[in-house]
Amino acid sequence: MSATQDLAFGKAITAGLRAALAADEKVVLMGEDIGTLGGVFRITDGLMEEFGRDRVVDTPLAESGIMGTAVGLAYAGYRPVVEIQFDGFVYPSFDQIVSQVAKTHFRTGGAVRMPLTIRIPFGGGIGSPEHHSESPEAYFVHTAGLRVVSPSTPQEGFDLIRAAIASDDPVVYLEPKRRYHDRGPVDLAAPLRPLGPAATAAPGTDVTLVAYGPLVRTCLQAAEAAAAEGISIEVIDLRSLAPVDYGLIEASVRRTGRLVVAHEAGRTGGLGAEIAATVTERCFHWLEHAPVRVTGFDIPYPPAKLEHHHVPDLDRILDGVDWVLGRPNSLDSLDPFAPPRPLAAADGTERA
Amino acid sequence: MGSVSLNTPPTGMPHVPEPDLHQVLTPEGHRRPDHDLDPWLEDLTPRRLAELHRDMVVIRRLDTECTHLQRQGELALWPPLLGQEAAQVGSAAALHAEDFVFPSYRENGVAYLRGVDPLGLVRLWRGSTYAGWDPREVNLAAQQIIIGAQSLHAVGHAMGQQRDASTAVTLAYFGDGATSQGDVNEAMVFAASFHAPVVFLCQNNQWAISEPVSLQARRHIADRPWGFGIPAMRVDGNDVLAVMAATRRALERARNGGGPTFIEAVTYRMGPHTTADDPTRYRSAEEVEAWRAKDPIDRVEAHLAALLPEASPDGDAGPGLTVEAVREESGRAADEMAARLRAGLAEITDPGPEALFEHVYAEPHHELERQREHYRLYLAQFDGEQLDARPREGSR
Numbered sequence: 001m002s003a004t005q006d007l008a009f010g011k012a013i014t015a016g017l018r019a020a021l022a023a024d025e026k027v028v029l030m031g032e033d034i035g036t037l038g039g040v041f042r043i044t045d046g047l048m049e050e051f052g053r054d055r056v057v058d059t060p061l062a063e064s065g066i067m068g069t070a071v072g073l074a075y076a077g078y079r080p081v082v083e084i085q086f087d088g089f090v091y092p093s094f095d096q097i098v099s100q101v102a103k104t105h106f107r108t109g110g111a112v113r114m115p116l117t118i119r120i121p122f123g124g125g126i127g128s129p130e131h132h133s134e135s136p137e138a139y140f141v142h143t144a145g146l147r148v149v150s151p152s153t154p155q156e157g158f159d160l161i162r163a164a165i166a167s168d169d170p171v172v173y174l175e176p177k178r179r180y181h182d183r184g185p186v187d188l189a190a191p192l193r194p195l196g197p198a199a200t201a202a203p204g205t206d207v208t209l210v211a212y213g214p215l216v217r218t219c220l221q222a223a224e225a226a227a228a229e230g231i232s233i234e235v236i237d238l239r240s241l242a243p244v245d246y247g248l249i250e251a252s253v254r255r256t257g258r259l260v261v262a263h264e265a266g267r268t269g270g271l272g273a274e275i276a277a278t279v280t281e282r283c284f285h286w287l288e289h290a291p292v293r294v295t296g297f298d299i300p301y302p303p304a305k306l307e308h309h310h311v312p313d314l315d316r317i318l319d320g321v322d323w324v325l326g327r328p329n330s331l332d333s334l335d336p337f338a339p340p341r342p343l344a345a346a347d348g349t350e351r352a
Numbered sequence: 353m354g355s356v357s358l359n360t361p362p363t364g365m366p367h368v369p370e371p372d373l374h375q376v377l378t379p380e381g382h383r384r385p386d387h388d389l390d391p392w393l394e395d396l397t398p399r400r401l402a403e404l405h406r407d408m409v410v411i412r413r414l415d416t417e418c419t420h421l422q423r424q425g426e427l428a429l430w431p432p433l434l435g436q437e438a439a440q441v442g443s444a445a446a447l448h449a450e451d452f453v454f455p456s457y458r459e460n461g462v463a464y465l466r467g468v469d470p471l472g473l474v475r476l477w478r479g480s481t482y483a484g485w486d487p488r489e490v491n492l493a494a495q496q497i498i499i500g501a502q503s504l505h506a507v508g509h510a511m512g513q514q515r516d517a518s519t520a521v522t523l524a525y526f527g528d529g530a531t532s533q534g535d536v537n538e539a540m541v542f543a544a545s546f547h548a549p550v551v552f553l554c555q556n557n558q559w560a561i562s563e564p565v566s567l568q569a570r571r572h573i574a575d576r577p578w579g580f581g582i583p584a585m586r587v588d589g590n591d592v593l594a595v596m597a598a599t600r601r602a603l604e605r606a607r608n609g610g611g612p613t614f615i616e617a618v619t620y621r622m623g624p625h626t627t628a629d630d631p632t633r634y635r636s637a638e639e640v641e642a643w644r645a646k647d648p649i650d651r652v653e654a655h656l657a658a659l660l661p662e663a664s665p666d667g668d669a670g671p672g673l674t675v676e677a678v679r680e681e682s683g684r685a686a687d688e689m690a691a692r693l694r695a696g697l698a699e700i701t702d703p704g705p706e707a708l709f710e711h712v713y714a715e716p717h718h719e720l721e722r723q724r725e726h727y728r729l730y731l732a733q734f735d736g737e738q739l740d741a742r743p744r745e746g747s748r
Binding site: 028054059060062064065067068069070071072073074075076077078080092095096099100104105106107108109110111112113115144145147167168169196243244246 | 452454481482483486487488493494498501503504505506507508509510511512513515516522534535538539541542545710711712713714715717718719720
């Protein structure tokens with residue numbers, strides 16, 4: 001009998017958690033509503049019944065409390081897996097993540113490890129209220145001591161959660177929540193693999209398109225649409241956001257000469273900026289065009305009826321592809337050398 | 353109706369003596385009966401009292417030496433514990449070796465008693481390292497700078513001990529200011545909800561840098577834990593016996609499945625918050641002098657002086673034990689520690705640039721390895737030059 005099953009993305013993560021709980025009794029799941037309810041997205045469904053209340057812990061409603069006690073459990077030799085219910089709720093635990101989780105190994109000269117996994121359902125596209133659709137990855141990517149990963153398929157959901165829990169470093173595991181119901185084959189006997197390597201999601205020759213998590217599928221759709229126009233896009237699925245596997249990206253860019261990075265998070269200081277800068281440093285002589293970012297805007301995540309404007313879709317990504325190819329695109333009429341427009345004063349007159 | 357200004361904080365809680373403040377040894381050195389604490393002091397001998405005296409004297413000396421070392425430019429910073437010797441010695445003396453402690457940055461006396469080498473402490477405050485000790489060797493977590501963050505670590509650690517069915521328990525130190533932090537309050541919620549074998553030891557030293565405790569708490573700090581379902585005790589933090597007894601009681605309660613306890617040790621920071629602080633700007637000399645009269649070491653000496661004439665001839669204190677002998681022995685121990693500290697200072701060398709990149713991650717990280725290699729190649733260009741002889745910022 002094959003170990004490969006057709007599973008929804010969310011259930012593949014559940015299978016990974018179950019495998020990790022079974023493999024190591026030091027693994028403890030903690031979070032709000034994860035036990036009796038099975039999590040608001042049901043990712044931990046059934047695990048409390050299976051492993052008991054000491055292994056799957058319903059916690060008080062306090063994010064810093066969850067994260068800080070997880071640090072203490074790690075100090076005591078456990079491997080806590082913390083669920084933050086929604087991306088926008090991670091901020092109350094931010095101090096514990098950046099000051100404690102990320103730095104304890106360094107602070108103690110390597111004596112105390114922090115094998116913590118922080119699961120965060122992230123990103124938009126499910127019509128949620130405020131604070132339920134954010135992409136906070138840049139904060140964590142910027143924090144030394146943390147690893148950040150995001151799966152894009154059910155198989156990766158299963159593989160990466162096990163790899164994150166097995167890692168002796170703290171890992172922020174970003175779950176693309178609007179993909180929870182996507183189905184795909186999952187090999188439940190797949191060997192444990194290390195965190196880090198990126199993957200070529202689709203081969204191509206004209207443009208390198210880098211994405212992660214929820215946008216990988218959108219980028220594959222863009223590649224398909226471009227192929228119909230005779231443009232060959234290579235889609236790279238980062239999988240690991242920190243560190244980034246630049247080897248695969250560089251090799252691709254040296255072949256295509258063109259790079260587009262896509263993400264939902266706002267542009268300024270985002271991961272796209274980092275990748276564009278690094279690739280420019282290392283592949284300048286191979287580039288036919290400046291790297292281009294297709295991202296969310298520098299705005300708070302908008303209300304549900306507006307989110308389709310904010311989250312890059314297939315067409316906005318293709319517009320970016322047109323840009324690096326020198327084809328007609330939306331930026332053609334935006335003069336990059338135009339002086340900034342004078343600011344309008346409150347009474348409508350122009351300020352000097 | 354009287355005129356009550358909303359902006360005026362209360363004028364501070366009355367200090368000792370108070371009906372709810374547990375005290376075993378008065379500032380004059382008299383033993384007072386305490387129904388709750390006396391059972392935890394039944395094994396107390398004059399010899400043990402002399403040891404507590406020695407530990408307080410050594411720690412005071414460690415503290416003054418390090419304060420001087422900071423003034424001499426040997427340490428970047430030092431957070432003095434002067435005045436808090438009884439709170440630190442009394443609580444640390446109650447711990448078993450296998451118990452685990454989460455300190456703030458001021459528990460240097462506790463660290464010493466847990467077996468941390470004074471040079472480890474110095475290395476830390478000198479800025480050579482963040483790791484003055486291996487937490488696993490001394491069962492003491494790394495010192496915590498973020499106010500109150502360690503209280504949650506202690507609860508989580510206790511939850512681990514609970515799962516391990518261990519007889520060891522966890523103790524968390526923090527100050528009065530920390531009780532305003534969300535983390536300390538969340539720690540109490542978690543500790544109560546999970547019945548964690550943890551003891552919270554709050555050294556209320558009256559001042560959070562320049563902010564008086566009256567700005568942090570409108571009621572006694574020990575009143576607060578009750579609302580979380582955690583029993584609390586308010587003890588005279590300058591009374592080493594009261595602190596030791598209360599901590600023993602709380603630790604045993606945790607050990608026996610009784611859950612968390614909160615102790616407010618009411619004490620006073622005689623010095624500045626750190627060596628960078630000037631307390632004369634925010635508190636009066638009268639206040640400081642009033643607390644000087646409650647000195648934790650003086651009261652043990654006064655007690656020994658009253659006790660020893662009867663105890664020394666044939667008691668378990670041993671022949672010839674006098675208060676002078678105790679004072680002399682404690683002073684000698686302090687001298688030895690200080691001499692070791694001063695001598696060891698010369699052996700401390702600055703870590704090399706390689707140390708920058710070590711232990712950021714437990715597993716290989718190729719981007720950091722790339723930065724490390726790049727910096728190594730950069731330094732290699734200086735070929736033979738001493739790295740530290742290069743011009744530093746501002747000297748070019």
